[in-house]
Amino acid sequence: MFSRKKFILLVLLILVIFLIIFVPLILKVNEGQRANLSKHTEIIMDTTVEITTIPFDEKAVREAFNVIKETNNLMDDYKRDSEVYILNRQGENRVSPFTLEVVKKAINFSKLTGGAFDITCKPLVDLWRRAGKEKRLPSPQEIKEALFLVNYKNIILEDNLIKFKKKGMGIDLGGIAKGYAVDKAIEILRKEGINKALVNAGGDLYALGRGPQDKKWRIGIQDPRHKGKIVRIIKVEDKAVATSGDYERYFLINGQRHSHIVNPHTGMTVENIPMSVTIIASDTTTADALATGVFVLGPYKGMDLINSLSNIEGMIISETSEGMEIVTSRGWMQFQASDF
Ligand code: ADP
Ligand code: MG
Numbered sequence: 001m002f003s004r005k006k007f008i009l010l011v012l013l014i015l016v017i018f019l020i021i022f023v024p025l026i027l028k029v030n031e032g033q034r035a036n037l038s039k040h041t042e043i044i045m046d047t048t049v050e051i052t053t054i055p056f057d058e059k060a061v062r063e064a065f066n067v068i069k070e071t072n073n074l075m076d077d078y079k080r081d082s083e084v085y086i087l088n089r090q091g092e093n094r095v096s097p098f099t100l101e102v103v104k105k106a107i108n109f110s111k112l113t114g115g116a117f118d119i120t121c122k123p124l125v126d127l128w129r130r131a132g133k134e135k136r137l138p139s140p141q142e143i144k145e146a147l148f149l150v151n152y153k154n155i156i157l158e159d160n161l162i163k164f165k166k167k168g169m170g171i172d173l174g175g176i177a178k179g180y181a182v183d184k185a186i187e188i189l190r191k192e193g194i195n196k197a198l199v200n201a202g203g204d205l206y207a208l209g210r211g212p213q214d215k216k217w218r219i220g221i222q223d224p225r226h227k228g229k230i231v232r233i234i235k236v237e238d239k240a241v242a243t244s245g246d247y248e249r250y251f252l253i254n255g256q257r258h259s260h261i262v263n264p265h266t267g268m269t270v271e272n273i274p275m276s277v278t279i280i281a282s283d284t285t286t287a288d289a290l291a292t293g294v295f296v297l298g299p300y301k302g303m304d305l306i307n308s309l310s311n312i313e314g315m316i317i318s319e320t321s322e323g324m325e326i327v328t329s330r331g332w333m334q335f336q337a338s339d340f
Contacts, residue, residue, distance in 0.1 A: 038052070038056060039051070039052045040052070040061050040065075042065055044065075044068050044069055044072055044181075044201075045068075045072045045076065045177070045178060045181070045201065045202075047178065047201050047202030048202055049065070049068055049199075049200070049201045049202070050198070050199070050200045051064050051065065051185065051189075051197070051198070051199050051200075052197060052198045052199075053189060053194050053196065053197040054196040054197070054211070054212065057192060057194055059192065060188065060189050060192035060193075060194050061189075063188050063192065064185035064186075064188045064189050064199065065185075067181070067184045067185055067187075067188050068181040068182075068184070068185050068201065070098075071098060071177060071180060071181040071184055072177070072181065074095075074096055074098055074099050075098075075099055075102065075173045075177045076177075077122065077170065077171065077172050077173065077174075083095045083096060083099045084099065084171060084173060087162055087170075087171065088122065088170035088171065091163065091164050091167060091169070092161060092162065092163040092164070093161070093162055094160050094161050094162075095160055095161075095162055096160075097160070098180075098184070099162075100157075100160055100162070101180075102173055102176060102177060102180050102285070103119070103155065103157070103162060103171070103173075104157070105176065105180070105285055105289070106119045106152070106171075106173065106176050106289065107119075107152050107155060109176070109286075109289040109290065109293060110152040112290075112293070112305075112309075113290070113293035113294075113296070113297060113305065114297075115151075115152065115264055115265065116263070116264065116265075116293045116294075116296035116297045117175060117176075117289055117290075117292055117293030117296065118150060118151070118152045118264040119152065119155075119171040119172055119173055119175070119176070120149070120150050120151055120152050120154065120155065120169055120170070120171055120264075121150055121172055121262050121264050122169075122170035122171055122172040123145075123146040123149045123150060123168065123169070123170060124143075124146045124147065124150055124262045124264070124267055125172050125174075125260070125262055126146075126170075127142055127143070127146045128251075128258065128260075128262060128269055129251075131253065132251035132252075132253060132258065133251075135253055135254075136253065137253055137254070143267040143268075144267070146267060147264075147267040148166075149166055149168050149169045149170075150169075150264050150267075151264075154166055154169060155169075155171070174260075175244075175261070175288065175289060175292035175293075176285060176288050176289045176292070178201045178202065178204045178284075178288055179201075179204045179240070179242055179283075179284035179285040179286070179287055179288025179289065180284070180285045180288070181201060182199045182200075182201050182204055182205060182206050182240070182284040182288075183206065183240075183283050183284045183285050185199045185206075186199055186206045186208055186284075189208060190208070194208070195208065195209045196208060196209040196210055196211065197209070198211065198217055203222075203242065203243045203245075204240075204241075204242040204243070204284055204287065204288045204291075205219070205240065205241050205242070205284065206239070206240045206241075206283075206284045207219070207236045207237060207238070207239055207240075207241070208238065209237060209238065210237055215235075216235040216236055216237045217235070217236050217237065218233050218234075218235055218337060219233065219234050219235075219236060219241050220232075220233050221233070221234065221243065221276075221278050221315065222243070222245070222276070223324075224245050224246065224275035224276040224317055224324075225275065225324070231317070231324075231326065232315065232326075232336060232337075233336070233337040234280065234335040234336055234337065235335060235336075235337050236280065236335060238282075239280055239281070239282065239335075240280070240281050240282065240283050240284035240286065240287040240288075241278065241279070241280050241287060242278070242279050242281075242284060242287035242288040242290075242291045243276055243277065243278045243279075243291060244261065244276065244277050244291035244292045244294075244295040245275060245276035245277075245295075246259035246260075246261070246270070246271075246275055246276070256271070257271065258271065259271065259295075261292060261295050261296060262296075263296050264296070270295055270296055270298075273298055273299060273318050273319060274295060274298060274299050274302070274316045274317060274318040274319075275317050275318060275319050275324070276295075276316075276317045277291045277294045277295045277302065277314060277315070277316050277317075278291065278314060278315045278316075279291045279294065279306070279312065279313070279314045280312070280313040280314065280332075280335055281311065281312050282311050286312070290305075290306075290312065290314075291314075293305075294306060294314060294316065299316045299318045299325075299327055302314075302316055303316055303327055303329060306329045307329050307330055312329075313328075313329045313330075313331050313332045313334075313335060314328070314329045314332070315327070315328045315329070315332060316328075
């Protein structure tokens with residue numbers, strides 16, 4: 001017969017064996033789940049690009065990063081020997097289907113925004129960048145000369161040949177190429193059979209399918225004046241979200257903040273109103289270009305444009321004398337998290 005003491009000892013022994021065998025197993029499963037969700041990060045196009053797939057798929061993620069790099073190699077106007085670099089230097093260039101597609105789409109967004117979005121803004125962007133470095137404002141004459149070269153209607157397309165009507169013109173795809181690269185990455189992930197993923201290129205992102213725990217992806221929108229603070233959370237599935245702001249990239253001249261986005265009509269940088277524009281759209285190219293275009297249009301004309309378009313929602317944060325003002329489009333609330 002077992003004594004009571006022996007019985008307790010036996011139960012304890014069984015418990016210890018159970019713990020030794022199963023605790024590491026349980027931990028491993030959790031670790032696996034975490035690994036499935038792990039973000040993969042690379043710096044491309046001056047930006048942190050993050051790709052998350054559920055479950056993690058190394059080959060698909062690698063290919064997605066590759067297409068983003070390829071896009072950047074073709075379209076970065078500062079990269080020696082990129083297609084856009086050569087086009088800007090020679091005034092004409094035969095380009096790949098990728099670059100041609102982005103330029104065609106960019107021209108359509110120029111038409112849609114009445115010229116507020118315009119990739120021929122390069123001479124202006126360069127002028128302001130130079131002035132920023134020299135801590136001075138460009139002279140009215142310099143602005144006039146740059147403006148003379150800015151007009152998307154002076155881009156000529158003949159099959160895969162892109163030409164400029166005026167000598168000295170140049171294009172800058174900085175307001176659209178990141179979104180396009182994200183769309184290309186998502187295309188690759190889809191082809192590889194992934195149906196849950198998030199591709200985020202510095203705030204221009206696409207949420208494919210659902211996120212962790214099969215819930216919609218939760219995206220935080222940053223407070224433009226307080227780094228790290230979130231002003232709103234939106235919940236999305238199969239949607240693109242892009243934000244243009246004056247807080248990530250800007251320069252100071254005489255203590256005044258100048259955003260990296262220029263107004264192609266006035267030649268000036270866009271100041272203070274608005275501070276940030278977030279667009280939700282069906283593809284990232286559209287979200288990226290419209291965020292930049294609406295930033296130029298400002299809160300009133302910009303919000304009118306968003307409300308006039310189907311399948312597009314937006315939020316504009318502006319600075320007023322009373323502080324921050326947040327305006328959202330008519331259908332925005334369907335995406336906003338109610339618990340925030
Ligand atoms: P970010 O690069 O911070 O995500 P955007 O998508 O808004 O911001 O793109 C800003 C870039 O677009 C600028 O750095 C410049 O290269 C280019 N750009 C500036 N003004 C315009 C404009 N009016 N239309 C099109 N592109 C612009
Ligand atoms: Mg943009």
